[in-house]
Amino acid sequence: MKPPPFDYVAPTDLDEALAALADAGEDARVLAGGQSLIPMLNFRLAAPVKLIDLNRVSELSGIERRPDGGLVLGAMTRHRQLERDATIAEYAPLLAEAAPWIAHAPIRTRGTIGGSIAHADPAAELPALLLLLGASVRVARAARDGEAPGRVERTLPLDDFCFGPFFTALEADEVITRIDIPPCGPLEGTAFEEFARRRGDYAIAGAASRMILDEDGTCLHAAVSLINAGPAPALVAGVEEPLVGRPPTEDRLAEAADVASAGCDPAPDMHGSEAYRRHLVRVLVLRTLARAARRAAAGRTPGIETEDG
Numbered sequence: 166m167k168p169p170p171f172d173y174v175a176p177t178d179l180d181e182a183l184a185a186l187a188d189a190g191e192d193a194r195v196l197a198g199g200q201s202l203i204p205m206l207n208f209r210l211a212a213p214v215k216l217i218d219l220n221r222v223s224e225l226s227g228i229e230r231r232p233d234g235g236l237v238l239g240a241m242t243r244h245r246q247l248e249r250d251a252t253i254a255e256y257a258p259l260l261a262e263a264a265p266w267i268a269h270a271p272i273r274t275r276g277t278i279g280g281s282i283a284h285a286d287p288a289a290e291l292p293a294l295l296l297l298l299g300a301s302v303r304v305a306r307a308a309r310d311g312e313a314p315g316r317v318e319r320t321l322p323l324d325d326f327c328f329g330p331f332f333t334a335l336e337a338d339e340v341i342t343r344i345d346i347p348p349c350g351p352l353e354g355t356a357f358e359e360f361a362r363r364r365g366d367y368a369i370a371g372a373a374s375r376m377i378l379d380e381d382g383t384c385l386h387a388a389v390s391l392i393n394a395g396p397a398p399a400l401v402a403g404v405e406e407p408l409v410g411r412p413p414t415e416d417r418l419a420e421a422a423d424v425a426s427a428g429c430d431p432a433p434d435m436h437g438s439e440a441y442r443r444h445l446v447r448v449l450v451l452r453t454l455a456r457a458a459r460r461a462a463a464g465r466t467p468g469i470e471t472e473d474g
């Protein structure tokens with residue numbers, strides 16, 4: 166299939182890109198890695214009159230460490246960079262652990278973090294992982310009629326950004342410019358696991374867990390985020406109840422996994438029934454919570470283990 170005809174511009178400057186988007190109106194789209202948008206054009210699921218290519222806007226690229234120890238990821242950061250960057254491996258090891266599971270290598274070299282969040286596929290890994298890490302999304306647009314000229318920006322926590330399948334808080338004239346990830350603590354552990362029919366396929370289900378312990382091994386914080394187990398990424402309510410204020414024993418981890426399995430909202434399809442998906446969620450949550458707890462206890466974050474531990 167070939168895409169419908171469209172105009173194409175490739176600005177080198179963000180303000181130029183924002184102006185082009187504002188001028189073109191609701192029927193324009195920005196193009197990032199193109200790994201979701203181009204198939205949508207080819208299948209005629211989208212027919213924008215204009216594509217504004219962000220690939221030459223250098224301001225949108227880069228991974229930086231903030232003075233407080235958090236990270237700033239440019240919206241055009243590729244999935245492959247998350248997999249290979251030393252700063253990510255050290256200060257956001259959850260992203261480094263999960264990135265190799267996103268699609269296949271050629272797709273990861275093009276696909277971007279901003280594109281993944283804007284596309285808001287409930288089966289995508291990055292929105293769920295960034296939600297677990299407490300990330301926020303910075304968006305920008307050109308000033309509208311009646312506003313002072315210049316760039317208008319706003320920052321939204323990720324849980325106020327992805328509302329439903331392929332549905333976000335992004336307005337038609339807005340572009341995601343960066344993602345901010347808060348710093349992680351010394352006794353914090355994270356872990357990711359997913360199950361797919363073949364390596365590189367979208368996950369049938371996935372889970373990411375995060376745990377913070379105190380010096381005595383008492384759980385201060387526990388959270389779980391699921392992939393492809395509901396209409397939009399969301400932290401699973403109630404998983405912290407058996408864990409927070411106590412050491413994360415096997416029984417308590419199992420109780421939290423039961424809560425996640427009962428509380429998720431998986432849709433049955435040809436790859437598995439609802440019951441099968443709930444079972445997968447239980448297994449994946451139990452494994453990732455246990456690994457996050459071991460990593461937190463070992464004071465291994467920042468840094469990812471080389472062996473399963």
Ligand SMILES: Cc1cc2nc3c(=O)[nH]c(=O)nc-3n(C[C@H](O)[C@H](O)[C@H](O)COP(=O)(O)OP(=O)(O)OC[C@H]3O[C@@H](n4cnc5c(N)ncnc54)[C@H](O)[C@@H]3O)c2cc1C
Pocket residue numbers: 194195196197198199200201202203204219240241266267268269272275276277278279280281283284286288289290291335339340341342365366367368
């Ligand atoms: C075969 C295949 C397998 C895949 N498997 C997986 C998988 O397992 N897991 C997974 O998560 N993804 C998977 N993907 C999707 C891939 O990760 C995409 O790269 C990603 O979803 C979109 O990123 P992109 O940069 O390619 O965005 P594009 O395709 O360029 O854009 C997607 C949408 O986001 C908008 N957009 C892009 N950037 C911005 C921005 N900065 N601001 C505002 N709007 C923006 C575009 O206008 C468009 O509407 C797969 C894709 C393919 C083709």
